[in-house]
Amino acid sequence: MLDIQKIRADFPILSEKIRGKQLVYLDNGASTQKPKVLIEAEQYFYEHQYANIHRGVHYLSQIGTDLYEASRKTVQQFINAKHDHEIIFTKGTTNSINLVAYTFGRKFIQARDEIVVTEMEHHSNIVPWQILCEEKGCILKVIPLQKDGTILLEDAARLITSKTKLVSVVYVSNALGTINPIQELIALAHSKGAKIMIDAAQAIQHIPIDVQALDCDLLAFSAHKLYGPTGVGILYGKEDILNAMPPFEGGGDMIENVSFAKTTFNALPFKFEAGTPHISGCISMSVAIKYIQDLGLQKIMEYEHSLLEYATERLNAINGLTIYGTAKDKSSVISFLLEGIHPYDVGVLLDNQGIAIRTGHHCAQPVMEYFNIPGTCRASFALYNTKEEVDVLVEGILRAKKMLS
Amino acid sequence: MATINDIQDEIIEDFSIYEDWTDKYEYLIDFGKSLSILDEKYKTEETRINGCQSKVWLYAEKQADKVVFFADSDAIITKGIVGLLVKVLSGHTPEEIAESDLYFIDKIGLKEHLSPTRANGLVSMIKKIKTYGVAFQAIN
Numbered sequence: 001m002l003d004i005q006k007i008r009a010d011f012p013i014l015s016e017k018i019r020g021k022q023l024v025y026l027d028n029g030a031s032t033q034k035p036k037v038l039i040e041a042e043q044y045f046y047e048h049q050y051a052n053i054h055r056g057v058h059y060l061s062q063i064g065t066d067l068y069e070a071s072r073k074t075v076q077q078f079i080n081a082k083h084d085h086e087i088i089f090t091k092g093t094t095n096s097i098n099l100v101a102y103t104f105g106r107k108f109i110q111a112r113d114e115i116v117v118t119e120m121e122h123h124s125n126i127v128p129w130q131i132l133c134e135e136k137g138c139i140l141k142v143i144p145l146q147k148d149g150t151i152l153l154e155d156a157a158r159l160i161t162s163k164t165k166l167v168s169v170v171y172v173s174n175a176l177g178t179i180n181p182i183q184e185l186i187a188l189a190h191s192k193g194a195k196i197m198i199d200a201a202q203a204i205q206h207i208p209i210d211v212q213a214l215d216c217d218l219l220a221f222s223a224h225k226l227y228g229p230t231g232v233g234i235l236y237g238k239e240d241i242l243n244a245m246p247p248f249e250g251g252g253d254m255i256e257n258v259s260f261a262k263t264t265f266n267a268l269p270f271k272f273e274a275g276t277p278h279i280s281g282c283i284s285m286s287v288a289i290k291y292i293q294d295l296g297l298q299k300i301m302e303y304e305h306s307l308l309e310y311a312t313e314r315l316n317a318i319n320g321l322t323i324y325g326t327a328k329d330k331s332s333v334i335s336f337l338l339e340g341i342h343p344y345d346v347g348v349l350l351d352n353q354g355i356a357i358r359t360g361h362h363c364a365q366p367v368m369e370y371f372n373i374p375g376t377c378r379a380s381f382a383l384y385n386t387k388e389e390v391d392v393l394v395e396g397i398l399r400a401k402k403m404l405s
Numbered sequence: 406m407a408t409i410n411d412i413q414d415e416i417i418e419d420f421s422i423y424e425d426w427t428d429k430y431e432y433l434i435d436f437g438k439s440l441s442i443l444d445e446k447y448k449t450e451e452t453r454i455n456g457c458q459s460k461v462w463l464y465a466e467k468q469a470d471k472v473v474f475f476a477d478s479d480a481i482i483t484k485g486i487v488g489l490l491v492k493v494l495s496g497h498t499p500e501e502i503a504e505s506d507l508y509f510i511d512k513i514g515l516k517e518h519l520s521p522t523r524a525n526g527l528v529s530m531i532k533k534i535k536t537y538g539v540a541f542q543a544i545n
Contacts, residue, residue: 019426342480344459345434349482352426360458374460374479403431404481 021354029380071286092233096220101128111137149176149325171203175364176325177333228288229281332381349400413509420513437485443477457526502538
């Protein structure tokens with residue numbers, strides 16, 4: 001069992017008061033709060049260890065480089081990648097997906113080739129492909145949503161064909177909480193000779209991921225949703241695929257040799273890491289990963305699931321409240337609307353009670369369009385949330401509802 | 406005829422009796438509900454204000470030498486806020502509108518209660534209203 005009160009004490013911000021009220025932070029889908037060990041690690045690094053990496057012969061530069069590369073190994077072990085050079089540090093999930101669109105996409109996807117996504121994708125997993133399709137004349141196919149916020153495997157099987165070059169699907173929907181059957185989707189893609197990328201931005205903090213067991217070709221996630229720093233993300237790719245992909249950005253660190261006659265590129269992972277990276281963030285990311293590894297992601301998943309079940313039951317009991325996303329396999333996200341009330345109004349009134357949720361389209365406008373709604377209120381839970389906070393949310397919603405009715 | 410500042414002062418006085426956020430927002434909600442609904446034909450891309458999480462429309466027309474505003478939103482609190490702007494600025498000349506200093510927003514503690522996304526919405530509303538003022542000035 002997780003000791004939630006002890007965990008809460010690890011996150012300084014959770015004891016903040018918002019306008020005199022105890023903060024209830026339920027916007028973890030947007031970003032998670034940071035444990036003290038991470039904040040201290042960043043501070044320690046800047047106070048005692050900071051220098052630019054990969055270049056200097058001096059002591060500090062070597063320490064920084066060692067920490068940076070050790071962090072890469074931590075990420076490798078965390079998702080069980082075969083090699084540490086299959087772990088590319090990026091700026092975040094969006095950046096990782098764009099990297100793939102600009103490199104894999106430009107090289108391996110041609111006119112009339114097909115890319116398959118789902119209707120529940122975040123804009124970050126739609127727009128890069130639309131830009132590519134515009135440029136190359138390839139075609140974006142969309143696996144349609146169902147009323148409960150899931151997709152049907154038969155639709156996927158119909159849309160993923162021998163014309164498909166890449167399937168890029170979200171593991172967990174940020175707007176609905178749906179956990180997609182990615183094991184089956186990966187098998188489907190491979191059976192047609194297509195590569196598959198997983199957007200794991202909303203999965204990595206909730207579900208243990210083993211990229212070798214999954215056999216996905218590419219996988220992207222961000223550190224900041226994993227209790228880590230902002231501005232750091234990961235692109236995992238199988239070695240042969242990353243090797244076949246051309247470089248993304250040109251610059252320092254990604255070269256082997258530069259001359260005006262011919263420039264050659266560095267080996268993995270440096271080929272994709274041009275310029276000075278977010279060194280402190282890349283290093284402290286490993287501190288966040290170790291923090292949740294010590295707690296145990298399996299235990300975290302079970303605890304969050306119990307929170308989700310409790311919250312779903314309590315919210316469903318509110319008259320006039322509809323939950324969007326009712327899949328059997330769901331992560332700890334609840335999107336909801338109160339009948340006849342704009343989600344923005346609910347968000348403002350909850351905010352005034354110290355309750356942080358998200359309102360709007362959650363960068364998934366096609367989902368909102370599917371349900372024909374302007375947006376939703378979204379409460380998303382993390383390992384430090386409690387049933388008492390769910391109770392506060394319910395009271396807050398009831399109060400907002402009363403004021404708005 | 407009350408000036409823009411007279412109306413602002415009146416609103417500030419109305420809000421001064423409210424002790425906590427509940428009263429303020431209840432006022433905004435009630436005020437939002439009391440406002441008439443903008444006819445669908447005026448809800449166009451031209452009258453739509455960008456930068457708000459909810460949909461907001463602001464329509465203006467010239468009546469004699471005065472500009473009259475009509476606003477609507479699909480969120481009731483937003484409607485209350487844009488309604489306050491309309492209450493303050495509607496029925497004044499383009500010059501008065503363009504040159505107005507909207508100090509009441511700060512004074513009634515609304516700005517501090519609005520997060521950046523929402524504050525941006527408010528900023529966009531004010532910008533749009535002032536643009537109308539300037540545009541009608543140009544027509545003159």
